[in-house]
Amino acid sequence: MRRIPEIQNYCNRWCERCPLAHRCGVYQVNSAGTDISVLTEGIEPAEKAEKNPFEELNLNDSAALEKVIKRQEDKSPLSLHNHPLMQSLKHWEEFYHSLVVYLAKDLLQEYLAKAILRKPKEQEIDNAFSVLEYYQNFLGPKLSRALGGKHDYVEGLELLQSDWNGSAKVSLLVLEDICKAIEKLLHYFGEKDTKLMRFWQLSQNFKDQLKHEFPYALDFTRPGFDNLGLGHNLGLE
DSSP: OOOTGGGGSSOOGGGGOOOGGGGGGHHHHHOOOGGGGGGGGTTTOOSSSSTTTTSSSSOOEEEEEHHHHHHHHHHOOGGGGHHHHHHHHHHHHHHHHHHHIIIIIIIIIHHOOOOOOSSSSHHHHHHHHHHHHHHTTTTTHHHHHHHHHHHHHBBBBTTTHHHHHHHHHHHHHHHHHHHHHHHHHHHHGGGGGGHHHHHHHHHHHHHHHHHHHHHHHOOOTTTTTTOOOHHHHOOOO
């Protein structure tokens, strides 16, 4: 299999819907029971895992050296639980989970009970609910990874293509998918359902907060997804 390295690190984990699953070693391992060693085949080990923040410093320049050391020492320990973004996530997820229950048992019960989806409206509603149902617990781990990486970031190291910036981008893209799913439901039920509108607004506010925390996230280039694209992958362009 001709694979794209690290493609699995910046995806939405929805393999069934992924147009690049056939380029992913993790998908091959999970779907075909292939030995996990396939993930390292053909990949040469890096000479060094991370650039040394002191590498380019003139060690005879004591002032510059002390400046970098002080900047590292001044960093306070990261408390994810108390971080404003994680506090917002907690509030957002609570509303999110209650909304999914409400949709399944009340607003969309009639549509979700259908085994055959013949009408476009039924298909669109079912797809929107599937998106909302799938992403309920997705953002927590990604945001923890992004915030942790940003906290440990050393000025002078790679920023745009850092792992934490990529994790932030995936979080933003998933939030965008969630907002689009809500907008589709609002198209059909918006006039009579205030919960949908409330969650859409909460999601927009949360997305703005995330963009403020990670202003360069969307500049990250995800392997495969951002340099190929769906059309190219399927031979359409």
